Amino acid sequence: MPLKIGAGDVGHIHDHAKETYPEECSGVIVGMDVGEMKIVVDVWRAENTFEEDERGHRFLIDPKEYIAFEKRAGERDMDILGVYHSHPDHPAKPSDYDCEHAWPGWSYVIASVSENGVEDMRSWLLKDDRSGYKDEPIVG
Numbered sequence: 001m002p003l004k005i006g007a008g009d010v011g012h013i014h015d016h017a018k019e020t021y022p023e024e025c026s027g028v029i030v031g032m033d034v035g036e037m038k039i040v041v042d043v044w045r046a047e048n049t050f051e052e053d054e055r056g057h058r059f060l061i062d063p064k065e066y067i068a069f070e071k072r073a074g075e076r077d078m079d080i081l082g083v084y085h086s087h088p089d090h091p092a093k094p095s096d097y098d099c100e101h102a103w104p105g106w107s108y109v110i111a112s113v114s115e116n117g118v119e120d121m122r123s124w125l126l127k128d129d130r131s132g133y134k135d136e137p138i139v140g
Helices: 007-020 063-075 096-101
Strands: 026-033 038-046 079-088 107-114 117-126 133-136
Touching: 007 038, 007 079, 007 107, 007 117, 026 063, 038 063, 038 079, 063 079
Parallel strands: 079 107
Antiparallel strands: 026 038, 026 079, 107 117, 117 133
């Protein structure tokens, strides 16, 4: 099932990744799952609350901030479809750590960023048996 995300939201993710480099950025993807496609309506930035010396390769969204995002999405008749984060100086594919902390059904958008900017962005879905990910096509 593709993830439909507009150029403006892609730009917001890229900007966030570049601004936080060399640390990981993070945020939530909000919209609607219409069955044959997930439609992104907005992306909301989150603060990376992981320990400061680990933020170059880890992210954490504070549970209180996440609960506020859920409430805000519900007030707008939308759902959290997943999360986005960046991988500074690493490929746009999930790490073992990402796999251990992922939820089935969610989209995981990862932007590969370097000092030159965002080099790649891909979306992933955790397999139901948690054995890894499958590529989720991004469409504009």
